[in-house]
Amino acid sequence: MPVDHYENFPVASLLVPSRLRRPIEVIYHFARSADDIADEGDATPDERLTGLAAYQAELDRIAAGSTPQTPLFAELAEVVRQHALPIQLLRDLLDAFAQDVVKKRYADYPELLDYCRRSANPVGRLVLHLFGRTEPEHLEQSDCICTALQLINFWQDVAVDWQKDRVYIPQTDFPHFKISEADIAAGRCSDNWAALMDFEMDRALALMRRGAPLVHALPGRLGWEIRLTIQGGLRILERLRQVRGDVFERRPKLGKWDWLVLAGRSLTM
Incomplete structure (x- = not known):
């Protein structure tokens, strides 16, 4: 996890x-x-x-x-x-x-994805190499899952990263939603902010869905490990949507009861 x-x-x-x-x-x-x-x-x-x-x-x-x-x-x-x-x-x-x-800012989404290619995707690929499952389709699915997890972490930690002078939201996305970094600095959770966060979360969700079929191609216990990992990321997205992207006052995190939810949902993947 x-x-x-x-x-x-x-x-x-x-x-x-x-x-x-x-x-x-x-x-x-x-x-x-x-x-x-x-x-x-x-x-x-x-x-x-x-x-x-x-x-x-x-x-x-x-x-x-x-x-x-x-x-x-x-x-x-x-x-x-x-x-x-x-x-x-x-x-x-x-x-x-x-x-x-x-580097503290990312101009656009492709630039952010290139960062994820190096910061997140190697993790999944290393695990697949350990298990001897390096078919191109599986590597691509793993990349989707790992990038999605990285993005979810970014959206969850917008306020935390701001304290380090880091902004992972692509700069080209701000004007589309009439949002600026001043909104992050002020912890301003407006309707426009919620719309921006929905947009970013949809990107992560789409990647996770593309990668999810990997669980059916992996050996039993590794498959279950990845199931739980995917469900953990999806649960954070769910919590983010529940608070309308308010990571300033209500940053979501998983509690002990969430693990029961993750286990149950993993059974139906």
Whole structure:
């Protein structure tokens, strides 16, 4: 399921076969620690980029067959070797994290999708590689799910991201709904804001629906893991619509009763 920190990574739960839990945990640790470098604490942008460059250098060592310099990357090298994981997917994640350090706005939807291609989609592709399910159709469906989850997280966290001077809503969308960044700054939840959020949520919903058939092509327990992940994203969208996109005062999050709802809905996918 999505987690608090690196939101779109399916953590190695009991639904995942035991032989793959450790590989998933190692990749998750890589992604989360790199995300921390880019986003946590009070480091300067240059310090963050230097830290991410050190991670890239470790990936270079793995690609060259050399010995990594840290325990994390030593474990990651073994996972990459055992499962023939494409290192470019790991590089893409680091590239997205570095972009977050320096880029705070997105001109249009295609530009945002390109960011999601590197920040979210590699996660699903890495999981499919671990399971040996890399058919083009399945990779595309996974991309749709992961991008949808990333977008849902963006819409859920508009107010949170504003505090970091980040706006993921495409700049070209604001004038269509007579909205500006001043509305975000003021926490102004108007009818126009609700219409903008509906528009953005519809985009995420369309992608999720395109990707959802993937659950029927995956092995039993992985299929259930993805079912729950999809339902979690859809539940957040549902909650967002219930509050008419008011992420300023009523940011939605999942509670313990929601998990029962997710489990029930997963049975009917």
